[in-house]
Amino acid sequence: MVDGAGRILAAAPFAALQRLHPGEPVQDLRPAWILPGLVDLHAHLPQYSAVALDGLELLPWLENHIFPLEAGFADPEAAVPAARLFFAHQLAWGTTTSVAYLTVHQEAADRAFREAEACGIRAILGKVMMDRHCPDALREDTAASLAQSAELCETWHGRDGGRLGYAFTPRFAPVCSMDLMAGLSREAEKHGAWIQTHLSENLDEIARVRELFPEARDYTDVYARAGMLGPRTLLGHCIHLSEGERAVLREAGATLVHCPRSNAFIKSGIMPLRQWLAEGHRVGLASDVGGGPSLDLWGEMAAACDQSKQRWAERRAQLRRLEALDLDADARGRVAEALGLHAHAPITPVEAFHLATLGGARALGLERTIGSLEPGKDADFIVLDPRAADPLADRAVLRPEEVLSRCIYRSTPGMVQAAYVRGRRVHGR
Numbered sequence: 001m002v003d004g005a006g007r008i009l010a011a012a013p014f015a016a017l018q019r020l021h022p023g024e025p026v027q028d029l030r031p032a033w034i035l036p037g038l039v040d041l042h043a044h045l046p047q048y049s050a051v052a053l054d055g056l057e058l059l060p061w062l063e064n065h066i067f068p069l070e071a072g073f074a075d076p077e078a079a080v081p082a083a084r085l086f087f088a089h090q091l092a093w094g095t096t097t098s099v100a101y102l103t104v105h106q107e108a109a110d111r112a113f114r115e116a117e118a119c120g121i122r123a124i125l126g127k128v129m130m131d132r133h134c135p136d137a138l139r140e141d142t143a144a145s146l147a148q149s150a151e152l153c154e155t156w157h158g159r160d161g162g163r164l165g166y167a168f169t170p171r172f173a174p175v176c177s178m179d180l181m182a183g184l185s186r187e188a189e190k191h192g193a194w195i196q197t198h199l200s201e202n203l204d205e206i207a208r209v210r211e212l213f214p215e216a217r218d219y220t221d222v223y224a225r226a227g228m229l230g231p232r233t234l235l236g237h238c239i240h241l242s243e244g245e246r247a248v249l250r251e252a253g254a255t256l257v258h259c260p261r262s263n264a265f266i267k268s269g270i271m272p273l274r275q276w277l278a279e280g281h282r283v284g285l286a287s288d289v290g291g292g293p294s295l296d297l298w299g300e301m302a303a304a305c306d307q308s309k310q311r312w313a314e315r316r317a318q319l320r321r322l323e324a325l326d327l328d329a330d331a332r333g334r335v336a337e338a339l340g341l342h343a344h345a346p347i348t349p350v351e352a353f354h355l356a357t358l359g360g361a362r363a364l365g366l367e368r369t370i371g372s373l374e375p376g377k378d379a380d381f382i383v384l385d386p387r388a389a390d391p392l393a394d395r396a397v398l399r400p401e402e403v404l405s406r407c408i409y410r411s412t413p414g415m416v417q418a419a420y421v422r423g424r425r426v427h428g429r
């Protein structure tokens, strides 16, 4: 049940709600399910037209495919159809909260915000910032980058009762000076805005950071020195983190954003998701378009489960090989420990769904507003037809977690019948 202000008044099975609130107007959507809207924590809006171009690793992929494309957003009008399509497709897949990177162009960023405002999606967006080691067409003056980002933040952060928000968006350390990163940290703090960037995605990227910031202990330390790490910081990828880096990130309460299909596609590696969760990190899930091939977050949930199963199976096989060696138990234990072979259980579909909903909401500090269907929260929800994921579209009686597993592994474009943000229908028939 939703009130006139778009907040959830009550959430319960259909029959129970009818009994508890007789006489209220009712829409019977059965056999569809009502679920919380999905939270995509990291995607690049301007890169949607460059998805699925295979072959390169991160740094050459950026130079060959991405930077030339992003330069096209110097024309602000380019952002309008791009943003319209991007948000429409996110909503069609059931993503009601979109956290996305734009380009370095202030006007194009403003246009993208306007599209988000108009289409009704909940969105946290940011103009990309980069002031060195990138193509001339995209390189910004440090002071101008800070001033333009602050202006966008002042215009858009908190707009429409908080439906829109601003994330300061330094692309990643290889293209940002320390002055830029320190400056944006102060601005983000001043405005209570988010910070989003990339961390530890690719081995060549990490080596470049080491060259550029020899005074820093490691990649994470670069961001720590700039004052960028805190509970409102979203860090894309986070695959190759040392124990020391993880301690710093945990202490800061920053979010590690898992982008499984992008990580696989541009050959960056597999994030040890179970381990990061077991260590107590905040973790969310993301499509990372255009590194990821699609805005279908269900596919990302499936990939998160599959990659975690793969890690588990590989480690189990390595343990078996270790057992076959002529080692005493003590030595075997030490080797297993050193190689990190004590596999944790794979991620389940229910856990992946949690990451894509309440986990994402917690990452944003919005868990009192979105992420689950509870009285008092905003009515951001989707109507999902599980029959669309059923091979026979039949009446098989499955447990709820089995139905969810099917929807995750067999997501189809028509599966989400409708999407609502604050009780307003923003997608659907």
Ligand SMILES: O=c1[nH]c(=O)c2nc[nH]c2[nH]1
Pocket: 044, 058, 062, 066, 171, 172, 198, 201, 262, 288, 291
């Ligand atoms: O997957 C990625 N996409 C990007 O656009 C990017 N920029 C820096 N690092 C990045 N990683």
